[in-house]
Amino acid sequence: MNHPVDLLVDLVDGSISSEDRAVVDAHLASCATCRQEVALAIVARDALRSLPAPDVPSGLADAALAEAERHAREVAPEVAPLRGRGGRAEAPAWYRWAGAAAAAAALLLVVVVALPDVGDDERGVTAESADVGGEAAPVAASGLEVQDVDYDTAAVQALALAYGSGDGRTAAGAEYATDATIPAADTGGFGEALACVEGAIPDLEGSQPVRLIEARFDGTPAYLAVYLSGPGAGEPADTATVWVVARDTCAIVSTTRASL
Amino acid sequence: MVSDPSDDRELVDRYLAGDAAAFTTLVERHQARVYSVCLRVIGNPEDAADATQEAFISALRKLGQFRGDSAFSTWMHRVAVNSCYDLLRKRSRQPMLHLPTDQGEPERELGPPMPDHADEVASTRDAAAALALVPDEFRVALVLADVQDLPYDQISEILDVPVGTVKSRVFRGRIALARAMGIEREPRGRSQPSEDEA
Numbered sequence: 001m002n003h004p005v006d007l008l009v010d011l012v013d014g015s016i017s018s019e020d021r022a023v024v025d026a027h028l029a030s031c032a033t034c035r036q037e038v039a040l041a042i043v044a045r046d047a048l049r050s051l052p053a054p055d056v057p058s059g060l061a062d063a064a065l066a067e068a069e070r071h072a073r074e075v076a077p078e079v080a081p082l083r084g085r086g087g088r089a090e091a092p093a094w095y096r097w098a099g100a101a102a103a104a105a106a107l108l109l110v111v112v113v114a115l116p117d118v119g120d121d122e123r124g125v126t127a128e129s130a131d132v133g134g135e136a137a138p139v140a141a142s143g144l145e146v147q148d149v150d151y152d153t154a155a156v157q158a159l160a161l162a163y164g165s166g167d168g169r170t171a172a173g174a175e176y177a178t179d180a181t182i183p184a185a186d187t188g189g190f191g192e193a194l195a196c197v198e199g200a201i202p203d204l205e206g207s208q209p210v211r212l213i214e215a216r217f218d219g220t221p222a223y224l225a226v227y228l229s230g231p232g233a234g235e236p237a238d239t240a241t242v243w244v245v246a247r248d249t250c251a252i253v254s255t256t257r258a259s260l
Numbered sequence: 261m262v263s264d265p266s267d268d269r270e271l272v273d274r275y276l277a278g279d280a281a282a283f284t285t286l287v288e289r290h291q292a293r294v295y296s297v298c299l300r301v302i303g304n305p306e307d308a309a310d311a312t313q314e315a316f317i318s319a320l321r322k323l324g325q326f327r328g329d330s331a332f333s334t335w336m337h338r339v340a341v342n343s344c345y346d347l348l349r350k351r352s353r354q355p356m357l358h359l360p361t362d363q364g365e366p367e368r369e370l371g372p373p374m375p376d377h378a379d380e381v382a383s384t385r386d387a388a389a390a391l392a393l394v395p396d397e398f399r400v401a402l403v404l405a406d407v408q409d410l411p412y413d414q415i416s417e418i419l420d421v422p423v424g425t426v427k428s429r430v431f432r433g434r435i436a437l438a439r440a441m442g443i444e445r446e447p448r449g450r451s452q453p454s455e456d457e458a
């Protein structure tokens with residue numbers, strides 16, 4: 001027997017025409033299975049339609065919104081930074097990040113002064129073992145590298161210097177990079193990390209990190225973002241900068257740079 | 261909140277021109293529907309939130325391909341369904357073993373299918389949990405039809421299958437859901453008709 005499923009659906013939905021209703025009634029009169037299934041379908045439909053609407057969690061699209069704002073800055077930098085999520089005007093970017101920039105400059109000075117005395121092997125990764133994990137090509141990072149590694153200031157500097165040297169990788173740190181790095185497909189964590197880093201770093205002007213690492217810095221959970229920059233006007237990048245941003249506060253905790 | 265399709269199109273254009281707030285408005289308009297689809301298709305709030313996040317990232321990156329041939333809500337539903345399928349494939353449906361019992365209540369382990377009680381009236385809690393036992397394709401069609409209350413021609417666009425196939429999936433899905441809820445035992449001596457019979 002051929003069962004008129006299409007018409008049975010219309011019957012269950014209450015949208016069947018009188019002409020089709022006669023056809024369906026004739027079929028149901030001789031088909032106990034379809035009678036039973038129509039009864040089941042009505043129960044299921046009513047049960048689904050009485051499900052309560054779920055409460056929508058907050059932050060469902062934070063990663064996408066961060067990416068949207070970055071895109072907007074690239075397309076129309078004079079528009080995007082002045083609009084908040086609720087359409088409310090916000091303070092200009094330079095004002096919001098002025099404090100962070102001053103802190104970063106101060107930290108950079110501290111790093112330069114302290115460099116000869118850093119690099120304690122017992123704290124974690126040292127300058128000798130820091131792994132840069134790839135070529136220093138100016139290609140934006142597409143994934144978050146998660147490392148079970150504790151960087152110190154010297155190790156961060158080594159990360160920058162490795163881009164400066166052009167060889168892109170040191171052998172000493174390769175073991176943790178291969179064992180503890182999550183593939184680039186981890187886009188959810190990437191978006192969150194990028195938003196955190198971009199919120200902390202002043203005057204990015206749309207540039208994107210060539211590498212984004214989730215690790216620790218002096219025992220504190222942190223993101224390490226490597227940026228390449230240059231004079232502009234089509235000239236190649238001439239500086240590698242590593243920003244270290246605390247994961248919990250999204251505040252800059254260290255930065256260092258190296259000439260390419 | 262019902263969004264105006266023409267407004268959505270305008271918001272897409274504004275975002276592509278560099279207005280990030282336009283995308284924020286699109287998210288605010290559609291996130292409840294997207295999350296609802298993901299929650300009912302995937303079955304638990306945490307994975308549904310992940311799928312929703314991925315759906316909006318995917319939508320953002322494909323906005324330039326949105327031609328406006330269909331309503332933005334149709335297009336966004338398609339992106340959401342694809343995000344659900346991606347997550348289900350990625351996690352091999354393991355999370356489906358942990359199902360929400362109701363909004364705000366703790367999750368419970370899904371045991372074996374409920375015993376048969378022919379006259380039992382299903383509760384809404386049972387329907388939400390039993391959805392996990394409905395085959396993926398039927399479940400997605402069910403959610404779009406009976407949870408999102410979308411017309412069959414729009415579901416046809418979202419799933420890129422004929423309307424007759426949509427109706428067949430919805431009908432078979434409803435029967436599978438009722439049986440997963442323990443409403444009645446599957447009749448003996450008759451195999452399930454295929455979609456082709458629709």
